[in-house]
Amino acid sequence: MCITECNPFRIVPRYNDTMLIKDVGEFGLIEILKKVLESEAFQVDARLLVGIGDDAAAWTTNASTTVLTTDTMVEGVHFTRNPSRWSDVGWKAMAVNLSDIAAMGCHPDYAVVTLGLAKDQPVSELVEIYQGFSAASKKYEFGVVGGDLVRSETFFISVAIVGTSQNSLILQRDTAQSGDTIAVTGTLGTSAGGLRQLAKDPSADTILSRAHMRPTPRVETGSLLGVHGAHSAIDISDGLIDDLSKLCTASSVGAVIDPSLLPVDPTLKSTFPNEWQNLAMTGGEDYELLFTGPLETIQSISTTTDVLVTAIGHIVSGAEVVVQQANESPITYDATGWDHFDN
Amino acid sequence: MCITECNPFRIVPRYNDTMLIKDVGEFGLIEILKKVLESEAFQVDARLLVGIGDDAAAWTTNASTTVLTTDTMVEGVHFTRNPSRWSDVGWKAMAVNLSDIAAMGCHPDYAVVTLGLAKDQPVSELVEIYQGFSAASKKYEFGVVGGDLVRSETFFISVAIVGTSQNSLILQRDTAQSGDTIAVTGTLGTSAGGLRQLAKDPSADTILSRAHMRPTPRVETGSLLGVHGAHSAIDISDGLIDDLSKLCTASSVGAVIDPSLLPVDPTLKSTFPNEWQNLAMTGGEDYELLFTGPLETIQSISTTTDVLVTAIGHIVSGAEVVVQQANESPITYDATGWDHFDN
Numbered sequence: 001m002c003i004t005e006c007n008p009f010r011i012v013p014r015y016n017d018t019m020l021i022k023d024v025g026e027f028g029l030i031e032i033l034k035k036v037l038e039s040e041a042f043q044v045d046a047r048l049l050v051g052i053g054d055d056a057a058a059w060t061t062n063a064s065t066t067v068l069t070t071d072t073m074v075e076g077v078h079f080t081r082n083p084s085r086w087s088d089v090g091w092k093a094m095a096v097n098l099s100d101i102a103a104m105g106c107h108p109d110y111a112v113v114t115l116g117l118a119k120d121q122p123v124s125e126l127v128e129i130y131q132g133f134s135a136a137s138k139k140y141e142f143g144v145v146g147g148d149l150v151r152s153e154t155f156f157i158s159v160a161i162v163g164t165s166q167n168s169l170i171l172q173r174d175t176a177q178s179g180d181t182i183a184v185t186g187t188l189g190t191s192a193g194g195l196r197q198l199a200k201d202p203s204a205d206t207i208l209s210r211a212h213m214r215p216t217p218r219v220e221t222g223s224l225l226g227v228h229g230a231h232s233a234i235d236i237s238d239g240l241i242d243d244l245s246k247l248c249t250a251s252s253v254g255a256v257i258d259p260s261l262l263p264v265d266p267t268l269k270s271t272f273p274n275e276w277q278n279l280a281m282t283g284g285e286d287y288e289l290l291f292t293g294p295l296e297t298i299q300s301i302s303t304t305t306d307v308l309v310t311a312i313g314h315i316v317s318g319a320e321v322v323v324q325q326a327n328e329s330p331i332t333y334d335a336t337g338w339d340h341f342d343n
Numbered sequence: 344m345c346i347t348e349c350n351p352f353r354i355v356p357r358y359n360d361t362m363l364i365k366d367v368g369e370f371g372l373i374e375i376l377k378k379v380l381e382s383e384a385f386q387v388d389a390r391l392l393v394g395i396g397d398d399a400a401a402w403t404t405n406a407s408t409t410v411l412t413t414d415t416m417v418e419g420v421h422f423t424r425n426p427s428r429w430s431d432v433g434w435k436a437m438a439v440n441l442s443d444i445a446a447m448g449c450h451p452d453y454a455v456v457t458l459g460l461a462k463d464q465p466v467s468e469l470v471e472i473y474q475g476f477s478a479a480s481k482k483y484e485f486g487v488v489g490g491d492l493v494r495s496e497t498f499f500i501s502v503a504i505v506g507t508s509q510n511s512l513i514l515q516r517d518t519a520q521s522g523d524t525i526a527v528t529g530t531l532g533t534s535a536g537g538l539r540q541l542a543k544d545p546s547a548d549t550i551l552s553r554a555h556m557r558p559t560p561r562v563e564t565g566s567l568l569g570v571h572g573a574h575s576a577i578d579i580s581d582g583l584i585d586d587l588s589k590l591c592t593a594s595s596v597g598a599v600i601d602p603s604l605l606p607v608d609p610t611l612k613s614t615f616p617n618e619w620q621n622l623a624m625t626g627g628e629d630y631e632l633l634f635t636g637p638l639e640t641i642q643s644i645s646t647t648t649d650v651l652v653t654a655i656g657h658i659v660s661g662a663e664v665v666v667q668q669a670n671e672s673p674i675t676y677d678a679t680g681w682d683h684f685d686n
Contacts (some may be wrong), residue, residue: 013362015466015467015470016467017467018464018465019465019466019467019562020462020463020464020465020466021460021461021462021463021464021465021466021469022463023466024466026492029469029492030492032466032469032470033469033473036470036473036474036476036477037476037477037480037487040473040474040477040478040481041477041480041481041486041487042477042480042481042483042486044453044485044486044488048453048486048488050488051486051488051489052487052488052489052490053489054489056489057453057455057486057488057489058455059452059488061404061405061407063404063405063406064404064405066409068453068455068488068489068505069455069489069490070455070456070457070489070490070491070501070503071457072491072492072493072501073458073459073493074459074493074495076496077493077495078493097352101458109387109402110387110391110400110402110411112400112411112412112413112503113413114413114414114415115499116415116417116459116497117364118364119364119365120363120364120365121359121361121363121364122360122361122362122363122364123362123363123364123366123367123372123375124358124359124360125361126364126372126375126376127358127375127376127379130376130379130380130383131379131383133379133380133384134379134380134384134385135383137380137384137385138383138384138385140385141385142385142387142396143384143385143386143387143391143394143400144380144384145387145391145393145394145395145400145402145411146394146395146396146397146399146400146411146412146413147395147413148371148413148414148415148501149369149372150415150416150420150421150499151417151420152417152420152497152499153419153496153497154457154459154495154496154497154499155501156493156495156497158413158415158457158501160411160413160455160503162409162411162505163479188386193387207382207617217464251649271497297514299386312652
């Protein structure tokens with residue numbers, strides 16, 4: 001019955017001078033480093049609403065609530081040396097950050113960019129990357145207002161974005177309530193399907209590969225969530241089960257989802273007839289939103305946004321994420337998630 | 344007479360598909376990428392006060408003026424694999440960003456951090472780096488509120504900081520006026536002297552090496568500049584001549600400085616009897632502030648801050664930076680500056 005223990009983050013691992021990052025894992029490392037800040041850094045005053053651990057940090061000013069997030073893409077880890085289009089890499093570097101801003105219920109305002117560059121990179125690649133930044137900037141109406149160019153053996157793109165909620169309503173992952181309906185935007189597993197296609201054929205150009213290369217952050221839907229009374233939200237970057245588990249852990253609740261309700265693109269089903277459900281459950285990088293709230297809130301958001309919104313289950317008391325179809329046995333998924341240092 | 348042409352940034356280089364970054368250089372690349380954003384990205388409204396090209400971007404909110412900056416340190420470029428103390432690396436990663444915030448006349452509020460990490464790095468190194476972050480956070484009273492851990496072959500630390508000016512006075516580099524006195528905080532060349540010592544002996548522990556490893560951003564002095572009526576400011580990260588040239592270019596003015604007035608640590612003079620003046624003129628990474636304004640403003644700032652403030656020359660009309668001691672011939676310095684892709 002227990003499928004996911006919802007508390008992978010609570011324990012601060014012990015470490016000694018000989019231990020390496022891979023020995024404690026990504027989440028162990030986060031806990032260790034958080035502990036250093038908690039015990040040694042300046043503790044910010046009451047204006048700080050959200051610190052480490054959510055999609056973005058958030059604080060109040062007199063006029064609004066501001067959020068700040070940063071996300072980085074590294075060559076060989078997050079993108080390949082020779083993508084079909086460098087503008088897609090630029091777009092995605094912005095999109096993964098915009099998705100975090102959307103998951104806080106905010107609108108993006110300003111971005112700064114750092115590029116780690118080798119001397120022998122073609123200028124035209126960087127121009128295309130900036131064209132990807134520009135396209136995202138135009139579509140989601142935020143400014144790219146500065147940054148830093150540094151030399152690096154490994155090519156990377158680091159973006160930080162500031163956003164605001166004018167109505168001061170922000171969405172967090174630690175405020176889900178038992179009884180909430182769980183909903184997601186768009187379709188799930190599409191990006192993971194695209195990644196599989198691209199692994200076989202780097203020039204694949206399908207609905208799936210495009211979803212992977214150029215994901216659509218749900219900026220417009222995100223800014224509606226608070227107004228309509230959603231209780232909590234997170235973006236789906238590491239896979240449905242993994243991110244739902246994070247939300248449950250943060251909120252000290254459990255969840256039950258019905259796999260037959262998951263929104264899946266027909267192309268994913270036809271291309272991966274045996275694996276589509278697993279991809280929809282655990283595939284990463286969809287950059288859809290997962291949010292919770294009363295059923296009428298979900299319905300009202302669904303009728304207000306142009307984006308597909310699907311109810312997939314509900315929040316329960318407890319500490320487990322259970323995946324169960326009506327009248328069937330629960331299915332077990334490995335929900336240890338994407339450890340960036342364990343691949 | 345002409346020592347530095349103050350317009351290294353104005354021309355957008357032409358490039359073709361075969362050209363590499365090293366062919367256009369850092370500043371050429373910046374101009375090319377800026378042009379992409381200017382022609383293709385969303386153009387932010389009037390709330391944006393400062394976009395690309397200053398120490399930080401700045402915009403107004405109802406209550407205050409907010410600034411955002413990002414700066415990154417890369418292993419092998421900005422720090423060595425085995426520094427004496429990893430906490431110094433963490434401190435410096437924050438300090439270089441804090442210096443940008445100070446140069447805008449603002450106080451730091453919130454920082455987010457991205458670490459690009461290899462799997463085989465010891466956890467203890469990262470804990471020490473976070474101790475460095477924490478020490479800076481405590482001293483300058485800002486929160487480290489989030490970030491991102493990513494896998495990377497090259498170790499890097501990318502920081503973004505948001506700051507504010509409660510009185511809405513921000514300092515820019517493009518507002519120097521002819522007749523302004525030019526002043527600097529602290530001493531110059533100290534860090535460059537330290538870097539030379541460390542190149543010979545990585546465990547060197549002197550006033551100079553400490554200035555290089557653990558620079559002091561002038562956060563307190565920076566926040567005084569606007570209130571006292573300074574006209575412009577920039578931080579000295581790439582060397583006095585280089586950064587003064589940037590300020591002159593941005594402000595469409597020239598400058599005359601007297602080398603005999605430069606504040607130089609006695610240890611730098613005694614350690615480098617033949618080179619100290621050159622180090623003070625062109626050495627980078629001092630993270631002192633250079634600012635301009637009426638003489639009485641400089642005097643008033645000098646008496647208000649605990650930090651050494653020294654008048655070193657004045658702003659003139661024209662487009663040249665002239666280095667000339669009373670009754671002597673002008674000295675020529677190579678002020679092409681630090682090109683991060685030309686080393």
